[in-house]
Amino acid sequence: MRIIELNVRGTRRRLKKKRVAVRTPGGRVVYHYKPKRHSPARCAICKKPLNATPTGPKSFMKKLPKSKKRPNRPYGGNLCPTCFRKVILKKALKEGEALLEGDVSDVESV
């Protein structure tokens, strides 16, 4: 059984970062702490990574303006363009149907 030294200076460091066992030149095996990885924003329906949405630590994301964090459209930064088109079409068709049922006087046959 190999013994890994924790190599800890403060507890916060241990919590936040990913631990990797590394053999040092002196022959010891210690943990090195890698920066946390950040997962990309994904489409809520098909789970594909979204375009035009940067990923990074919160401190970096906070510095960006809103317009650089998601596309400027309804569901921007939430749905991918393909899924978005499907959702919007479904909604629009429903509205069209509602219009047919409601006011018949100025509806033409399409």
Added chain:
Amino acid sequence: MGIIEVGRVCIKTAGREAGKKCVVVRVIDKNFVEITGPKKLTGVRRRRVNVKHLLPLPLKIDIPEGAGDDEVLEALKTTELYKKLVKAE
């Protein structure tokens, strides 16, 4: 040409104005038309769009080709849809 003609009320299905209603003001060619919200009413700017990005609704209003925003607004006021749009806001 077909369903998309001057005075046709449509829903935009792409871009920042997707899901909003608009009126066709001028047919440019077989792919493009000029539309307007009018902006005062629905928020859709007067612009040229691809026909693929429009979903026509079963409603047509009586406007001349190239009508201004005010004319379109007046024509819309007579329809049921106008009340709904005003209520929504």
